[in-house]
Amino acid sequence: MDRLLQIIGFGPAALGLFIAADRERQLPALLSLGIDVHERSPSVAQWDCLAYDIQANSPIQDFLQGIRPDGAFAECLRQSEVRDWLQDPSRILQLESISAFLRQLAQVVIAVCADHPATSVTFGRRVDAVQASDSGFICQGNWGRSFSRYLVLACGARGRPLQLTCADLRQTVERHWPTPLCSDGVLRGQADAQLRDAVGQGRQILVLGGSHSAFSTVEYLLRRLGSELAPRSLHVLCRKRPGLWQVPGTPASQLLPDDVVDTVSGEVNRFRGLRGKARQTLLEVESGRQPAVVLHVGEPDLEPWRLAAPLLINATGYEPRMPELRDSLGQPMALDTWQDNHRKHPLTHELTSNGQPIRGLFGTGLGFADQQGATIEVGVNFFHGRCANNILKAVL
Ligand SMILES: Cc1cc2nc3c(=O)[nH]c(=O)nc-3n(C[C@H](O)[C@H](O)[C@H](O)COP(=O)(O)OP(=O)(O)OC[C@H]3O[C@@H](n4cnc5c(N)ncnc54)[C@H](O)[C@@H]3O)c2cc1C
Structure with missing residues (x-):
C-alpha cells in the first residue's frame, strides 16, 4: 500500500x-x-x-x-x-x-x-x-x-573508521591494528573480556579521539578496570584538547578562543562540550589525579607504540x-x-x-x-x- x-x-x-x-x-x-x-x-x-x-x-x-x-x-x-x-x-x-x-x-x-x-x-x-x-x-x-x-x-x-590522512600512519595502523576496537562496542560492554585479557597481559590501551565518546570511554575503563590498570597504562591521543560544557552566564574572561556560547540557552559548548563524568575525567587527568591515564594532545603519532602493540580503541566519532x-x-x-x-x-x-x-x-x-x-x-x-x-x- x-x-x-x-x-x-x-x-x-x-x-x-x-x-x-x-x-x-x-x-x-x-x-x-x-x-x-x-x-x-x-x-x-x-x-x-x-x-x-x-x-x-x-x-x-x-x-x-x-x-x-x-x-x-x-x-x-x-x-x-x-x-x-x-x-x-x-x-x-x-x-x-x-x-x-x-x-x-x-x-x-x-x-x-x-x-x-x-x-x-x-x-x-x-x-x-x-x-x-x-x-x-x-x-x-x-x-x-x-x-x-x-x-x-x-x-x-x-562509528567512523579511522581517518588517517598520513600514508605512513595509515600503513602502521593497517599492519599493526587491522581491527581496532570501536568505542561504541566498548561502551555497550561488549569488549570487557578482551580488555581484561589485554590488561592482564600487561598491554597498554590507546584511546584515539577527543570527543565525549573518547572521554566517556576513559571513564568507563577506569570504572571497570580501575585497580587492574597500572600507572601510565591508558593513553589518550587527541588532536586538540576538547572543549568543556559550561553553565550559561560563564564570564567571557573564562572562555577559551574555541568556546561557543549557545545563542538560545547561553550554555558554553552546548552541543560539543564534555559534560558530567567525561568532563570530570578530563579535568582529573589534566590535574594528575588519574595516574593510569596519559593525555597526548597533538597530531597522533602511533609509530612509537608499534612494538608495545597496545590495544587500540577508535573513539574518533561517528x-x-x-x-x-x-x-x-x-x-x-x-x-x-x-x-x-x-x-x-x-x-x-x-x-x-x-x-x-x-x-x-x-x-x-x-x-x-x-x-x-x-x-x-x-x-x-x-x-x-x-x-x-x-x-x-x-x-x-
Ligand atoms: C557514546 C554516545 C553517547 C551519546 N550520548 C548522548 C546523550 O547523552 N544525549 C543525546 O541526546 N544523545 C547522545 N548521543 C547521540 C545519540 O546517539 C543520539 O542522540 C541518538 O541515539 C540518535 O538517535 P537517532 O535516532 O538519530 O540514531 P540511532 O540511535 O542510531 O537510531 C537509528 C535507528 O535507525 C535504524 N536504522 C539505521 N539504518 C537503517 C536502515 N537502513 N533501515 C532501517 N533501519 C535503520 C537503527 O537500527 C536505529 O534503530 C550519544 C551518542 C553516543 C555514540
Whole structure:
C-alpha cells in the first residue's frame, strides 16, 4: 500500500516526530496520513539505542521536556522513577536508564499505530536503497519495496573508521591494528573480556579521539578496570584538547578562543562540550589525579607504540549511516554536508543536493543537524527542538 510518509529508522530521532506531533495535538492527524516506519533491528525487545553504560551528555530534561504530560505518552511520565527525574530535571543519568525509558516510548508509538491501519512500524526491515521519483521515494530492501510522497531519514550514525590522512600512519595502523576496537562496542560492554585479557597481559590501551565518546570511554575503563590498570597504562591521543560544557552566564574572561556560547540557552559548548563524568575525567587527568591515564594532545603519532602493540580503541566519532540514494534518473545522489552532518535547506528544511532542496526528503537525528548561526545542533534536540516540528509542518 502506498503511504504518504516513510521513516527509515525507529531510533530516538524518529520517536521525536511522534512526540512532537503529540505535543502539537496532531498525533491522530499524523497517524491517519499513512506512515511506514522501517526499522532494521529485529524487535522492540532488542531496541538498544543509546544503551551505553555511561552518563548522558545532557540533562534528563532534554529527553522529558518535549513530552506532553497529558498526551499519548503520559503513562510513561507517571512512573515513580520518572516522576523523580521530573523533580530534578537537571540531573544527568546513565544512558542505559534513558534507553530503557525511550524503549517504553517506542512501545507507546507501536501501540497507538495499531489503531491506525494505514500506519505501521515494522522491525527486521532494513532499507538498503532509496530511489527518488518525480512523485516521491521508493524504499527497497530484501523485504520488498514501498513508496511514499515524503521520506524522513532517521538512520543515525555508526562509528567512523579511522581517518588517517598520513600514508605512513595509515600503513602502521593497517599492519599493526587491522581491527581496532570501536568505542561504541566498548561502551555497550561488549569488549570487557578482551580488555581484561589485554590488561592482564600487561598491554597498554590507546584511546584515539577527543570527543565525549573518547572521554566517556576513559571513564568507563577506569570504572571497570580501575585497580587492574597500572600507572601510565591508558593513553589518550587527541588532536586538540576538547572543549568543556559550561553553565550559561560563564564570564567571557573564562572562555577559551574555541568556546561557543549557545545563542538560545547561553550554555558554553552546548552541543560539543564534555559534560558530567567525561568532563570530570578530563579535568582529573589534566590535574594528575588519574595516574593510569596519559593525555597526548597533538597530531597522533602511533609509530612509537608499534612494538608495545597496545590495544587500540577508535573513539574518533561517528558518520551518518545511510542507505544508497539514487535520483529519479537512477544516478547516485550525493547529499550536501557541513562539518560531517547532512545539510538542510534553511527555509524548507529539506535535505539538499548541490545546494538545491530535494523535494519531500527530510533528515533528523544523528548525522542531520540543524544549523543555528555558527552552531551545529547535534544530539540533544530531537524531542523538543525545532527539527521534528519543521518536518511535521511540511507533511501535515
Ligand atoms: C557514546 C554516545 C553517547 C551519546 N550520548 C548522548 C546523550 O547523552 N544525549 C543525546 O541526546 N544523545 C547522545 N548521543 C547521540 C545519540 O546517539 C543520539 O542522540 C541518538 O541515539 C540518535 O538517535 P537517532 O535516532 O538519530 O540514531 P540511532 O540511535 O542510531 O537510531 C537509528 C535507528 O535507525 C535504524 N536504522 C539505521 N539504518 C537503517 C536502515 N537502513 N533501515 C532501517 N533501519 C535503520 C537503527 O537500527 C536505529 O534503530 C550519544 C551518542 C553516543 C555514540
